[in-house]
Amino acid sequence: MYEILIIGAGPAGLTAAWEAEKHGIKTLILESDKEIGGISRTIERNGWRFDIGGHRFFTKVDEVYQIWDEILDKEDFLLRPRMSRIYYKNKFYDYPLKASNALFNLGIVESVRCVLSYFYIRVFPPKNQDNFEDWVAARFGWRLYNIFFKTYTEKVWGVDAKTIGSDWASQRIKNLSLIKAILNAFQINKSGEIITTLIDKFKYPKYGPGMMWETAYKKLEAKNHKILLSSRVIEISKENNTYKVKIESGEEFEAKNILSSMPLAHLPKTIKPIPDNKVLESGQNLKFRDFLSVALVIDKKDAFPDNWIYIHDPGVKVGRVQNYGSWSPYLVKDGKTCLGLEYFVNIGDELWSMEDEKLIDLATRELEKLSLIKTNSTHEGYVVRMPKAYPVYDLNYSKNIDEIATWLSSEHKSLYPIGRNGMHRYNNQDHSMMTGVLSVRNIILGEKNNIWKVNVEEDYLEEISSGRLAPTQKG
Ligand SMILES: Cc1cc2nc3c(=O)[nH]c(=O)nc-3n(C[C@H](O)[C@H](O)[C@H](O)COP(=O)(O)OP(=O)(O)OC[C@H]3O[C@@H](n4cnc5c(N)ncnc54)[C@H](O)[C@@H]3O)c2cc1C
Known part of the structure; x- marks a missing residue:
């Protein structure tokens, strides 16, 4: 037990x-x-290491930094500069935006149009801002929305931006608005507030995020925690206030408390006694977007200076290009470098089902089309598919979550x-980590942290002191 x-x-x-x-x-x-490591693993192929998306x-x-520092040795946890750009209509825009570069790329006429379009929307805001398109347009104006948000968002989610809930926008774009973006572009940030989308330095394990989680795994095993790989949970049954958990091999384990990071969507159909239909349907209605990355080894020491480039251009299928050598010099070798072309897909669609060789060919051609490399500079590539990389925020997702959470x-x-x-x-990882930490404290210390209210992006979380959530977080 x-x-x-x-x-x-x-x-x-x-x-x-x-x-x-x-x-x-x-x-x-x-x-x-x-x-080990879930979506935050590092893949290794023929000595090349790369992320599922850069992490x-x-x-x-x-407290999250403290835990990362407990797991990894100081010298293994690098502080890296961030550089990223947006590629749109044959031009590279610095991202975060820089005033001179944005003005130069847009041209004076388009820049004036963007500003006018912004004032227009301030006077005539969209009435219903429950969807991504109207929410963002209301804060940036239609012209900037079309240039910087629409095409990329539709690539990521594979659906019309009108059908994506505004929660995703408010979470991803957070407290950024046109005014703040412009102030930032002129490097004015009087309040000293951190806008996560714009941070210019981040920490990174020298051999990728997997290094953090592989190290945690080894240290936990050394301290007698039991970690069973290849052990998919297929059934959880509750009897007399204890749980029996069955894995694919048929083996069963008993526990008083369960912490589950398997998809919430799958929990209702995994648990016995079976919940009522409304709960089962809510699970079925939670959707995911899947992801695949084509890592290409380039016969050059450096490809470009960015850590990653967002590809807004609708002329290619790739959504983002990662440059692993810029993430960490320890990820590349032998005077060559490695780029990761990220495609947002659905399991079973044309790209997901395409043979690896064809995907490598497509990625190579798209890189050349973007003028990032010459086709003859790559002879080695690897494809990694990651199902359920993104939980979808459609217009009903929160109702479905509420139904399951209430039942639980x-x-x-x-x-x-x-x-x-x-x-x-x-x-991100920090949120996942905090929900794990706080749930354990609820079990062991009898704390009453409301896990559903953990939002590591909210300013009130900055009230956290001495590693504990401020009282506003409890209840
Ligand atoms: C493209 C991309 C880029 C990202 N970039 C960043 C970034 O820059 N910074 C950042 O902090 N985060 C980033 N993230 C988010 C980060 O990957 C996640 O927040 C983090 O991995 C979530 O951790 P988790 O443990 O909650 O879930 P996961 O990483 O999904 O781990 C869940 C684990 O549960 C296992 N599992 C599922 N079902 C079962 C079952 N039935 N039985 C047993 N095991 C099961 C899975 O195999 C998996 O190993 C990114 C994600 C993506 C997709």
């Missing part, structure tokens, strides 16, 4: 075990994959959903 059983060995699950260790509790972690280690929560809080008080897909939240 385990006091705490954890589903998933990504950042949320591993950090939860890390916290439990601080209270003397040994956990069992069941991980369906044969690798910046940045947070407003000191009445029927399964000892089952704690944590993490990204675990809570169906489009969030």
